[in-house]
Amino acid sequence: MKEALPLTDEDLVRRICAGDEDAFTALYRRRQASIYRFALHMSGSPNIADEVTQEVFMLLIRQPQQFDAARGPVASFLFGVARNRVRRCLERERYYVPMADDWEENNSFAGPAAKSGSTENPFEGLAQRETIERVRMAVQALPFNYREVVVLCDLQELSYEDAARLLGCALGTVRSRLHRARALLVEKLRVYPPSANSAGTKTPVEFSPPDRPSSDSNSQKSAAAGQNALG
Numbered sequence: 001m002k003e004a005l006p007l008t009d010e011d012l013v014r015r016i017c018a019g020d021e022d023a024f025t026a027l028y029r030r031r032q033a034s035i036y037r038f039a040l041h042m043s044g045s046p047n048i049a050d051e052v053t054q055e056v057f058m059l060l061i062r063q064p065q066q067f068d069a070a071r072g073p074v075a076s077f078l079f080g081v082a083r084n085r086v087r088r089c090l091e092r093e094r095y096y097v098p099m100a101d102d103w104e105e106n107n108s109f110a111g112p113a114a115k116s117g118s119t120e121n122p123f124e125g126l127a128q129r130e131t132i133e134r135v136r137m138a139v140q141a142l143p144f145n146y147r148e149v150v151v152l153c154d155l156q157e158l159s160y161e162d163a164a165r166l167l168g169c170a171l172g173t174v175r176s177r178l179h180r181a182r183a184l185l186v187e188k189l190r191v192y193p194p195s196a197n198s199a200g201t202k203t204p205v206e207f208s209p210p211d212r213p214s215s216d217s218n219s220q221k222s223a224a225a226g227q228n229a230l231g
Contacts, residue, residue, distance in 0.1 A: 009074035016064040024061050031075065032057065034156060035082050041151045042086045044140045048093070052085040076162045083148065083166065090144075138188035146181035153178055 007015075007026070015023035035056050040049035056078055059066070067077045139147055139155075152163045153174070160178075164171045 010069055013064050013067050013074055016061065027060070027074070028057055031078055034075070035078055038079055038151055038156055039082050039086050041136075041139055041155055042083070042147060043090060044136065045093075048086065048089045052082050052089060055085050056081050072162055072165045076158065076166045079152065079156070079158070080166045087144075134189060138185050138191075141188050142181055142184060146177055146184065149174055149177045150181045150185065154182075
């Protein structure tokens, strides 16, 4: 007798749409940690990461029908909602400065490694050579548009195609930004020397799945933001 195959994310969302709260709990447990890590890497703030993670899954339980399989996998949908929430939180906290449209054509911020065109993943083998704190500082020092492709493609391991769909840009744009971002990271990792006292980033918090709430205007706005991110 064959064992039943595990339910996919899409299967779980369909069940959530039908009112299956166990399906929501299963998807929450499967994806909560990665959404938290994404928000933490993007914001540098455990408080913002907690807030964003809560809001992403509140939206999922309130409006699961917002997910459209034609636009990409469930993980990309959740990252898209999280991305919009992070940006709003950073703007609220005044941590985020919008990047000029012509920044990518201006290479004045790039060091020798960036100009040399190195495209190797700077995180490969990094655990043995660098501290978590150095990585955190280097990622946080990247402009937002470069930071998000590094977090999505190198840290969260999304495909270039899914990242492009989530960010609403061309596949070539993702490749170009990631190429530049990796080179910048190599330079920034040289700027932040190792420290014996460096502290690691916060371990993802396992908070309980939110109870099913009634719909309100905030969830409507969050849903629209998530759809725009995937557009």
